Amino acid sequence: MTAAKIENATADDRRPLLEVVDLRLHYPIKRGVISRTVGHVKAVDGVSFSVYPGETLGIVGESGCGKSSAGRSIIRLETPTSGSVIFDGDDISRAGERSLRRVRSELQMVFQDPYASLNPQLRIGDLLAEPLIAHHKCSRAEAKQRVREILTTVGLNDQYVNRYPHELSGGQRQRVGIARALMLEPKLIVCDEPVSALDVSIQAQVLNLLKDLQEDFGLTYIFISHGLGAIKYISDRIAVMYLGKIMELAPTTEIFNRPSHPYTELLLDAYPEPNPRLRDRERMVIEGDVPSPADPPSGCVFHTRCPYAQEKCRIEVPQLESIDAADSGRGEVACHFPLDKPSRRSFAAPEPVPAGRHSASATASGEGA
Amino acid sequence: MTATAAPGDAGINAAPDTVDTTRPAGRAESALRRVVRRYLKHRMAVVGLVVFVLLILMAIFAPLIAPMSPYKIFPEYDAAPGAGHILGTDSTGRDVLSRLIYASRVSLTVGVGAVLVYVIIGVTLGLLAGYYGRWVDQIVMRITDMFMSFPYFMLILVLVSVIGPSLLNITAVIGFMAWPPVARLVRGQVLTIKESDYVRAGVSLGYQAPRILFRHILPNTLSPIVVNATFGVAQAIILESGLSFLGLGVRPPAASWGNMLTQAQSITVLADQWWMWVPPGLMILIAVLAINFVGDGLRDALEARQG
């Protein structure tokens, strides 16, 4: 992926593959004799963004910020309370089961826990063939052939067809999870913390696999994570979420080098510094706990923890607006007093992506065969 | 996306595709074989299984094993065990041993039949309630509550007396009364499994409800159902013998261990003619004990999480 692509992706003349407009997902809180609703947990509270074909949009935030709920609403595992999810021109936020089933082959998900996301009773071959058979895409024999191909594609081999999930390692299982998401040849894949449950060394392999697949199949990703490392590595643009809202949405380099939202700055500060020589620096600590999403603060939801908060922040809700009206490439921020200074940390020196492809199939032989 | 990896950004770029060593991927044993191995470790469960199989064989081959007809009335009634009748005769003059052997047919038929009926009802309702939730769940669970509010045995007694005692009727009645615990069990399991990522994955892959229910949810609820059903067979055998003992189950001349014990309500039989009531009582005890051990073994073997 090149810088040119980022410019392409953010250019307004391109038609987004997915457009999320003012998405809300509220869970009622019930209490009392007749279980009346006494309030709502605002898991996702007015989120809007677009995803362009071929790009990876990262969503980052602390646990409970609503990033996974947002992901689940997009692929309609949850029905949004309001707002719209426009996928390939159709609003699917209210679609019924029947029409959803058609959309679902184009809109897939990779789950966080590779131990929980594969049915323990089925062999890998059956797990992978099932999407094709359920959608009557092809015959059983063809499905078998496709399963063998896809296993190679994700860096496993056809020996795995007869294995059960419990016989596989976490990394291998996640490859199966990715393979299953690919079976229906989707356009967009929501990756919900796909590497968080894996060992660090395995994380890199799976991330590389995702990148390779993106190039090969022209996939578009929404990559949800609480870890900045993975997000930074894979995303073209990043949305920073806090208490159900997007705080800042900008290209990856902008987020890391020139954070505009105080919360983004704090997140970056909390990210461990791998270089010990750079550790001895001024560092900000996030104070206080995250407020409850059932009772979010007034005004800017971040004002209770923001070191720069002023009177206006307590009263007025900031909208997500362009950081620099003259330069749409800088992204958007929801802050009354956006920062305008380089990151306190040196993220500047770009490190080139290792030359050549991270050949996925090369892994197969190595990984616990 | 070139410029994002900071110097020394450990882990992500630095580690090339290394070997995932968390688990050797040798050909592991199948799930079934592991269950069998665990079961065989449970000594009493093995003994129970052997006894249970012998009982089934006895029931199937009763005409070959029994020395005489269970219905034939001999002139010598109340006869003590001896050469002619190994376990003596009852107060009508029928051979006790032959009746004992034939009675195993009744117990096992009712036991297995009733459990089949209630497992089917309970699983169906439990799946519906758990999967569809909302008002389906409300209705099913309220009906379940109603059935569970009745003292179980009393309701069975009344029902059997209303529709008339017979083998088929008691099987049906026990079957129709005993499903609520299974329905609750299955519902609870479904509620848990429904939230699992592999069911979510099924939904996101656009699978239809029947496929998700029967291919992804049901097989994963089977272990506790199998265990429950095994104990259920033992319970049904006790229930049948109790009903027959009270004269509300299988009626003479058909032989059931329970109705053979009825005679012992006479103090003379109880005090002086042990061969009429001790053998059928022991048979019930042995059968129920054996099945309970099988259930215990299955629980140990099945319910440990497969890893």
Added chain:
Amino acid sequence: MIPYIIRRILIGIPVLWGVTVINFVIINLAPGSPADLYLTPTSTPNQVAMMRHQLGLDQPIWVRYVKWLGQLVHGDLGYSLQNRIPVTQLLGERILPTLTLMGASLVVAYAVAIPFGIFVARRRNTAADYGVVGLSFLGISVPHFFLGLVMIYVFAVKLGWFPTGNIMTLGGPGGLVDRVEHLVLPTLVLATAISANMVRYVRSSMIDVLGADYIRTARAKGLGDIMITNKHALRNALTPIVTVIGVDLSVLLGGAIVTEQIFQWQGIGLLTIQAIQGRDYSVLMGINLIAALGVFVANLLTDIAYGVVDPRVKYS
């Protein structure tokens, strides 16, 4: 907690109403008609019709149901055809012996099961443990009536220690000693199954708790075994036990029917058998309703007790 109780009772109302419907329908499925009791084979069709009319049997089932429900609300359970007294009066006479029997059995069962369960939980995989677990299997597997017969044979017929049945010596002076003597055998029969079940719950629940981290912490602090068992483990182990007590009532009633029959104990159980044999349907309906109410209240109390024993339980 109060809203929770109110909610449970509100949910309970339709359930109990459903119980009355099921009850009424089942009883009305019965082939024999109560009118038969008043009639002889020589009665003319006219007399049959008269009798049916008098008993209200010629009306549609829902009319009879509404009438019956109306009476029920006023505490009128109808009239026992067999005993020729109101059902409420009959139940009143018979309920005390049954409650006595069940209460005594529960006390005996818990007095045996809890100490034994705790004892063997701390000596897992010893001979004592295997012995108790084995006995408990025997206890849950033996049918009440067979155990009852064996007890009568051994303790009444052979040893002559206890009477063979009834709640007191007929025509005798009665008195407490006499009544207790009559109570012993049926209580033991009924208590066997409960304690056999219970001891396994106590044991496994205690084993779970003893393996928990906070017990290991307590041990690491140097607390003695007695202190650990009583202060830290027992309370937590008791929680699942409470549910067993609630579930038991329905089972207990089933056991009581058979036990009362064997020992001719004049309680609700024996009355049930007599009513079935005599087709005394108003009595059967009364018994079923009282029993259902009992089960409902017991379940409610169980859930409340659960919260008392385990502070983690939230009522919502």
